[in-house]
Amino acid sequence: MNAGALIQCRSITKRFGRTNVLSDVDVSIGGGQVVGIVGENGSGKSTLLQILAGIMPPTNGSVEHHGSIGYCPQDALVFEALTVTENLRYFGAAVGVTGSLFEKRAESLLTTLGLSQYRSRLVGQLSGGSKQKLNLVVALLDDPAVLLLDEPCSGLDWEAYLSFWALADQARDAGKSVVIVSHLLHERGNFDAVLMLRNGAISR
Amino acid sequence: MTNRLLVAVTMTAREAARNRTACVLALILPLLFYGLALLMTSERIVVFQLASRSLEPDIEVAGRSEALVFMALIAIGFMSAFFGVNLMQKHSDTNRRLVICGYRPSELVLSKLLVLAGSVVIVSLYCLALMTPFFVPRHPATVLAGLILIGYVYGCYGLMIGALWRRELESMFSVILLTNIDVGWLQHPAFYSEAENKAFIHWLPAYWPVQAAMSGAFADYGLGPSAMGALAYGTILLFIAILVFWRHVRMAVPRRSQSMVAAR
Numbered sequence: 467m468n469a470g471a472l473i474q475c476r477s478i479t480k481r482f483g484r485t486n487v488l489s490d491v492d493v494s495i496g497g498g499q500v501v502g503i504v505g506e507n508g509s510g511k512s513t514l515l516q517i518l519a520g521i522m523p524p525t526n527g528s529v530e531h532h533g534s535i536g537y538c539p540q541d542a543l544v545f546e547a548l549t550v551t552e553n554l555r556y557f558g559a560a561v562g563v564t565g566s567l568f569e570k571r572a573e574s575l576l577t578t579l580g581l582s583q584y585r586s587r588l589v590g591q592l593s594g595g596s597k598q599k600l601n602l603v604v605a606l607l608d609d610p611a612v613l614l615l616d617e618p619c620s621g622l623d624w625e626a627y628l629s630f631w632a633l634a635d636q637a638r639d640a641g642k643s644v645v646i647v648s649h650l651l652h653e654r655g656n657f658d659a660v661l662m663l664r665n666g667a668i669s670r
Numbered sequence: 671m672t673n674r675l676l677v678a679v680t681m682t683a684r685e686a687a688r689n690r691t692a693c694v695l696a697l698i699l700p701l702l703f704y705g706l707a708l709l710m711t712s713e714r715i716v717v718f719q720l721a722s723r724s725l726e727p728d729i730e731v732a733g734r735s736e737a738l739v740f741m742a743l744i745a746i747g748f749m750s751a752f753f754g755v756n757l758m759q760k761h762s763d764t765n766r767r768l769v770i771c772g773y774r775p776s777e778l779v780l781s782k783l784l785v786l787a788g789s790v791v792i793v794s795l796y797c798l799a800l801m802t803p804f805f806v807p808r809h810p811a812t813v814l815a816g817l818i819l820i821g822y823v824y825g826c827y828g829l830m831i832g833a834l835w836r837r838e839l840e841s842m843f844s845v846i847l848l849t850n851i852d853v854g855w856l857q858h859p860a861f862y863s864e865a866e867n868k869a870f871i872h873w874l875p876a877y878w879p880v881q882a883a884m885s886g887a888f889a890d891y892g893l894g895p896s897a898m899g900a901l902a903y904g905t906i907l908l909f910i911a912i913l914v915f916w917r918h919v920r921m922a923v924p925r926r927s928q929s930m931v932a933a934r
Contacts, residue, residue, distance in 0.1 A: 537767075543764045547688045548684060552681055555681070559674045561772050564673060
C-alpha cells in the first residue's frame with residue numbers, strides 16, 4: 467500500500483461472462499486530490515468505480531480502503547414516496563448521522579446545492595436535476611474521507627454545477643479524495659489527476 | 671429497537687401508507703370476497719372434519735359461515751403475499767444503497783416484516799369486524815389469531831419470493847400459484863375431508879393458520895399447536911428471505927474498514 471493512499475486496488479480484472487471489462491488495473495488514490503475517471507461509453511468507468519467502492523467484487527485482484535467511503539450512483543437512488551428530509555433522515559440513520567449533527571449537515575448541504583425550499587416535498591414530485599442533487603447530498607451526508615461519484619453533474623443546473631465543484635475543491639483542501647466518473651471533456655481541467663480507461667486498461 | 675431499525679420501520683410504513691390506491695384496495699378486497707361468499711352460499715349445513723383433529727367428531731355448520739371464514743383467510747393470504755413481494759422488490763437498488771451506507775440487510779428485512787405485520791393485524795381486525803354481522807365465531811380471538819397467522823406465513827412467503835426473483839412476473843406466478851392451490855383449494859375443509867394423500871396438505875404453508883381459524887370459528891380446540899406450527903413455518907421462510915436478500919446486497923468490501931478483496 468502506498469503511504470497516504472486512501473484507496474488502492476491492485477491487478478483488478480473484471481469479466482462479465484466472456485467479456486473482459488477491466489484488465490490488470492492498478493489504482494492508488496491519496497488524500498487531497500480530485501481524480502477523474504474518463505473514457506468512452508462502455509469503457510468500464512462505472513464498473514471500476516463500483517469496484518473501488520467495494521460494491522462489486524473484482525474477478526481478480528484486490529481492493530483496500532483506508533477511511534469511510536461515500537458513493538453516489540449514476541441514477542438517483544432515493545425513495546420517491548418519501549420527502550427530501552425523510553430520505554436524508556433514512557440515509558442519515560444508515561451512516562450514523564443523527565440528532566443535531568444531522569440537522570446541521572442536512573441544512574448546510576441542502577442550502578449549498580439549492581434544495582432547501584424542497585425539503586418537505588415528496589421526491590417523486592421533484593425534477594430530475596433536483597433528484598440528482600439529493601442523490602449527491604446523500605453521498606456527502608457523513609462527510610466521508612473518500613467520495614466516489616458516478617457522473618454527479620448530469621442534470622444539474624449551472625448554479626448547482628458550480629456549487630458542486632466548490633464542494634469538491636473544499637473536500638480536496640480538507641485532505642479528502644474525490645473520484646469522479648465523467649464523460650465531459652471540459653471537466654478534465656478540474657481534475658488533479660485523470661485515469662483514462664481504454665480497452666479495459668488505464669492510460670494516464 | 672435500535673434507532674436505525676426504528677427509522678427504517680417509520681420510513682417503510684410512511685412509504686406504504688402513501689400508496690393510497692393499495693390502501694383502498696386492501697379495504698375493498700375483503701368486502702368483495704365477503705360479498706361473493708354471501709351471494710354464492712346459503713345457510714345449508716355442511717359437514718367437515720378439521721384436518722388437525724381427525725379423530726374428533728365431524729363439525730356441522732352453515733355453509734355461509736364456513737365460507738366467510740375461509741374467504742377471510744384467502745383475502746389476507748393473497749394480500750399479505752403480494753405486499754411482501756412489493757416490499758422486497760420495490761426500490762431494491764435503493765435498499766442496496768442503504769446497505770452500502772451502513773444498514774444491515776437483516777435490519778431492512780425486519781423493518782419490512784414489522785410493517786407487514788402491522789398491516790396484517792389491521793386488515794385481520796377489519797375482516798373480523800366485517801364478518802360479525804353475518805357470523806359470530808365461537809372464539810373470535812382465536813379466529814383473529816388464525817387470520818394474523820396466515821398473514822404472517824404468506825407475508826414471509828412474499829418476502830422470500832420478492833428476494834428470490836428480481837422481476838415482477840415470476841413473483842406474480844409464484845404467489846398466485848401457491849396461494850391458489852394452498853389457501854384457495856387444498857386447505858378448504860370440505861375438500862380436505864375427501865382428499866387423498868392428506869399428508870401432503872399438512873406440509874403446505876396455510877395448513878396451520880387455517881386450522882387455527884377454523885377451530886376458533888367452529889370448535890373449542892386450543893390455539894397452541896397451530897400457532898407454533900404457523901410461526902415456525904413463517905420464520906423459516908423469513909430466514910430464507912434474509913439470506914437471499916443478504917446475498918443480493920452484501921458488500922464486496924465492508925464499509926469503514928481496512929479490508930481487502932483477495933484475488934480468486
